[in-house]
Amino acid sequence: MRAVVTFLTLVCCVQVSLSEDVFEVEWINFKVDYEKIYQNDSEQLLRKQIFMHNKEIIDRHNERYAAGEETFEMGVNQFTDLLSHEYETLILGGLNATVDETEIDFIYSPTGNVEIPSAVDWREKGAVTRVKDQGHCGSCWAFAAVGTLEGQHYRKTGDLVELSEKNLLDCTSGEPYYNHGCFGGRITTALYYVKRNHGIDTARSYPYKDKKGHCRFDGRNIGATVSSIVRIRPRCESALAEAVATKGPIAVSIEATHLHHYRGGVIRESCHKRSNHAVLVVGYGHDTHGGDYWLVKNSWGNLYGENGYVRMARNQNNMCFIASNAVYPLV
Ligand SMILES: *[C@@H]1O[C@H](CO)[C@@H](O)[C@H](O)[C@H]1NC(C)=O
Ligand SMILES: *[C@@H]1O[C@H](CO)[C@@H](O)[C@H](O)[C@H]1NC(C)=O
Numbered sequence: 001m002r003a004v005v006t007f008l009t010l011v012c013c014v015q016v017s018l019s020e021d022v023f024e025v026e027w028i029n030f031k032v033d034y035e036k037i038y039q040n041d042s043e044q045l046l047r048k049q050i051f052m053h054n055k056e057i058i059d060r061h062n063e064r065y066a067a068g069e070e071t072f073e074m075g076v077n078q079f080t081d082l083l084s085h086e087y088e089t090l091i092l093g094g095l096n097a098t099v100d101e102t103e104i105d106f107i108y109s110p111t112g113n114v115e116i117p118s119a120v121d122w123r124e125k126g127a128v129t130r131v132k133d134q135g136h137c138g139s140c141w142a143f144a145a146v147g148t149l150e151g152q153h154y155r156k157t158g159d160l161v162e163l164s165e166k167n168l169l170d171c172t173s174g175e176p177y178y179n180h181g182c183f184g185g186r187i188t189t190a191l192y193y194v195k196r197n198h199g200i201d202t203a204r205s206y207p208y209k210d211k212k213g214h215c216r217f218d219g220r221n222i223g224a225t226v227s228s229i230v231r232i233r234p235r236c237e238s239a240l241a242e243a244v245a246t247k248g249p250i251a252v253s254i255e256a257t258h259l260h261h262y263r264g265g266v267i268r269e270s271c272h273k274r275s276n277h278a279v280l281v282v283g284y285g286h287d288t289h290g291g292d293y294w295l296v297k298n299s300w301g302n303l304y305g306e307n308g309y310v311r312m313a314r315n316q317n318n319m320c321f322i323a324s325n326a327v328y329p330l331v
Contacts, residue, residue: 054080061073073265075262095140099231100188100192106231107232116246119284122283126154127249127282131298132165135210139181139185141187142166142190146200153224154248161202167215171215172185191329197217200222201222202222230329232328237315241284249280251327252280254296255276257276262305266313268313270319275324275325279296280297287311297309
């Protein structure tokens with residue numbers, strides 16, 4: 001009897017220290033992969049505890065995913081050391097989802113008699129640039145605006161040119177735009193700036209940095225122009241699908257609460273707050289496990305999600321407000 005008890009204790013101990021070792025390795029890899037540097041030991045300890053807490057959430061969710069009870073998988077990413085309210089305030093919140101109607105030239109309504117394909121992916125047609133990373137700055141609105149403009153410029157000229165988010169970040173704060181740099185902005189206002197300014201610089205001439213600076217727009221380095229701004233009929237997913245199929249990648253705003261630990265698959269949840277992030281819809285399709293989805297380009301680097309992309313449920317009552325504030329420019 002005694003021998004059995006000892007044996008059991010031993011087995012338990014071995015298991016505990018093993019999973020602790022595994023956890024230590026994961027923590028160290030996380031810090032290396034995402035270049036995490038903490039100010040001091042107490043900050044480091046706090047972040048480690050939050051990482052551990054989030055790892056439990058991720059692991060439990062993934063057990064349900066493996067059992068077929070979830071439509072998307074979670075994983076470690078650059079936000080695994082953040083509490084959910086920190087993720088919402090520090091990472092999201094860069095979007096002002098108010099639409100200034102005076103900036104809109106046209107409303108796109110579905111014609112209904114257009115036959116659209118069952119799946120679309122503008123990456124395959126060469127209309128989408130590489131996945132970028134907004135860094136520590138609430139500049140999602142600039143990335144979404146640039147993304148839809150890059151697509152329209154490509155469709156018109158055949159040239160896929162990376163355009164400058166930094167140009168938008170630096171130059172849309174004052175009158176008459178009133179964006180707030182890294183603390184928030186509107187997608188339509190960014191496009192409206194390009195229209196009024198008669199152009200936006202290329203990313204090569206005006207590279208990104210996750211900090212607002214003085215406006216350094218240079219008319220010699222223009223990569224694209226905007227002639228007018230089109231808004232998709234709000235909250236109408238069939239209008240959005242038709243626009244994505246026939247026009248190109250479309251900038252949208254979403255509530256990104258469920259994106260904190262996203263790794264892959266189709267997010268099929270409900271959103272109850274408000275739009276707090278801007279992204280680019282580059283296509284749509286159907287997944288046997290996750291159902292109908294929108295294919296979404298994010299601006300959190302290509303280690304995030306599915307090589308920088310997220311798939312979000314489509315035809316599920318405008319899930320997370322994805323069709324509420326959708327726009328693209330005419331070039
Ligand atoms: C450690 O760093 C955190 C975050 O920068 C700071 O808030 C805190 O005051 C620091 N603590 C000490 C003891 O320096
Ligand atoms: C959002 O945009 C609206 C319309 O331009 C503006 O009135 C409001 O102050 C902005 N909100 C923030 C938080 O910047």
